Amino acid sequence: MDADDVRRAIWRMAHEILEHNHGLDGVVLVGLQTGGVGMAEAFAEALEEIDGRAPALGTLDVAMFRDDIGIRPVLPEAVTDIPVDLDGAIVVLVDDVLFTGRTVRAALDALNAYGRPRAVQLAVMVDRGHRELPIRPDYVGKNLPTRRDEVVNVSPQGVDLGEVVKS
Amino acid sequence: MKHLLSMADLDRADIEQLHRLTDSFAEVSKRSIPKVPALRGKNVVWLFYEDSTRTRLSFEQAAKRLSADTMTFSVGSSSVKKGESLRDTVLTIEAMGVDAIVVRHGSAGVPWQIARWLDDRVHVGNAGDGWHEHPTQALLDSYTIREERGALDGMHIGIVGDVKHSRVARSDVLAYTALGAEVTLVAPPTLLPPSLEGWPVKVSHHLDDVLPSLDVVGLLRMQQERMTEHLVPSLREYTARYGLTLRRVDAMRHDALVMHPGPMNRGVEISAEVADLPRSVIIDQVRNGVATRMAVLFLLLGQGADKVLGPDDVTEPELQEVIG
Numbered sequence: 001m002d003a004d005d006v007r008r009a010i011w012r013m014a015h016e017i018l019e020h021n022h023g024l025d026g027v028v029l030v031g032l033q034t035g036g037v038g039m040a041e042a043f044a045e046a047l048e049e050i051d052g053r054a055p056a057l058g059t060l061d062v063a064m065f066r067d068d069i070g071i072r073p074v075l076p077e078a079v080t081d082i083p084v085d086l087d088g089a090i091v092v093l094v095d096d097v098l099f100t101g102r103t104v105r106a107a108l109d110a111l112n113a114y115g116r117p118r119a120v121q122l123a124v125m126v127d128r129g130h131r132e133l134p135i136r137p138d139y140v141g142k143n144l145p146t147r148r149d150e151v152v153n154v155s156p157q158g159v160d161l162g163e164v165v166k167s
Numbered sequence: 168m169k170h171l172l173s174m175a176d177l178d179r180a181d182i183e184q185l186h187r188l189t190d191s192f193a194e195v196s197k198r199s200i201p202k203v204p205a206l207r208g209k210n211v212v213w214l215f216y217e218d219s220t221r222t223r224l225s226f227e228q229a230a231k232r233l234s235a236d237t238m239t240f241s242v243g244s245s246s247v248k249k250g251e252s253l254r255d256t257v258l259t260i261e262a263m264g265v266d267a268i269v270v271r272h273g274s275a276g277v278p279w280q281i282a283r284w285l286d287d288r289v290h291v292g293n294a295g296d297g298w299h300e301h302p303t304q305a306l307l308d309s310y311t312i313r314e315e316r317g318a319l320d321g322m323h324i325g326i327v328g329d330v331k332h333s334r335v336a337r338s339d340v341l342a343y344t345a346l347g348a349e350v351t352l353v354a355p356p357t358l359l360p361p362s363l364e365g366w367p368v369k370v371s372h373h374l375d376d377v378l379p380s381l382d383v384v385g386l387l388r389m390q391q392e393r394m395t396e397h398l399v400p401s402l403r404e405y406t407a408r409y410g411l412t413l414r415r416v417d418a419m420r421h422d423a424l425v426m427h428p429g430p431m432n433r434g435v436e437i438s439a440e441v442a443d444l445p446r447s448v449i450i451d452q453v454r455n456g457v458a459t460r461m462a463v464l465f466l467l468l469g470q471g472a473d474k475v476l477g478p479d480d481v482t483e484p485e486l487q488e489v490i491g
Contacts, residue, residue, distance in 0.1 A: 076191035079194045113199065
């Protein structure tokens with residue numbers, strides 16, 4: 001995918017979010033640190049242009065809720081910022097890549113500390129498969145079959161597939 | 168991070184990383200449910216051979232917010248009274264299955280000794296060893312200055328009072344200078360260490376000379392015992408020359424901060440009114456202490472076998488005392 005493809009995918013998913021939720025009432029976009037934050041901002045811009053108003057926007061760092069703490073180095077990367085009460089809200093979690101699903105599981109736990117949303121939905125730019133948990137996205141930019149050892153890089157300039165260079 | 172023993176083990180990048188982590192953990196305390204499962208199943212024991220209210224409570228709060236389990240070993244009600252040695256006590260605690268020991272002891276070097284006895288099988292955190300170091304205090308002090316002023320680079324920080332007997336002063340000097348600040352120790356000659364060789368600090372015996380150029384005034388607790396040791400003639404005389412009074416605050420820069428590690432002697436090293444001024448960030452220090460200790464516990468216990476920061480081999484302290 002190039003930059004135009006990414007932009008078009010954002011616009012399509014923004015339309016899907018509006019259609020699915022019958023507007024933006026109660027919708028809160030929550031970008032997962034760090035890859036989902038820029039995407040959530042892009043969604044907010046697109047939604048404002050389409051619907052005339054921007055949804056509430058937050059960011060979430062799930063490091064403290066991961067299930068691999070103590071197994072590999074895990075560090076919080078940025079401060080969580082949820083500006084609204086999530087009780088009764090429709091939370092759209094936004095991330096760049098959906099892989100094992102463990103980040104999303106951690107995010108579902110982390111959201112509990114901010115209230116009880118009416119619904120939680122998931123928007124990702126790339127679904128690369130290899131799920132280890134029963135989690136599926138509601139909005140997908142692109143389904144991208146990958147090998148486990150490949151690396152997917154998502155940016156506003158496009159989506160790239162690479163291999164881990166073992167040093 | 169295997170252990171947190173001394174600020175000397177942390178370089179600028181390590182301290183800055185700890186500060187960024189502290190930002191993340193400070194946010195946890197603001198949530199409606201201020202608790203995360205990060206250290207579930209980890210067991211921390213507080214091994215306190217010296218009285219402490221705020222440091223122990225602060226560590227306790229930090230551990231609870233991370234869902235770690237805690238045990239308190241208080242010397243007053245333990246077999247130490249029956250003559251058990253420190254080594255036997257530590258080995259006994261280890262055998263019960265703990266992941267970290269946070270220790271405060273009256274003798275310098277005890278945290279190193281414990282880490283060595285346990286062959287690094289258990290993480291050790293230094294909550295104050297003798298007159299030597301108190302690293303979490305230095306981390307929270309530097310974090311508080313950073314929170315208020317953005318960065319410590321180029322700042323002039325004064326540490327005022329009983330430097331000689333202060334582990335806070337030693338750790339603060341290391342943290343502040345590592346972060347690019349200039350430090351001046353202000354104290355009567357009797358309350359300074361016999362030798363300051365190798366310390367990256369300036370020294371003054373006159374608070375009024377230094378005060379106008381300071382960005383931060385860090386006060387130290389003045390202890391009553393120093394009178395009986397004849398290190399200062401009287402508390403009143405100490406206050407007259409080194410106490411931070413409202414009159415002295417007028418000579419400070421308008422944006423200079425006032426800090427104190429607590430517990431305060433209002434009317435001695437700090438006047439009651441000064442402690443309650445907006446520029447006094449003493450309560451912020453206490454609040455930041457919890458988030459700082461969350462970051463420290465997370466780095467000690469949350470990283471598996473991998474080293475995230477700090478040196479592989481911790482440096483030996485120079486002040487080794489007999490430990491028993």
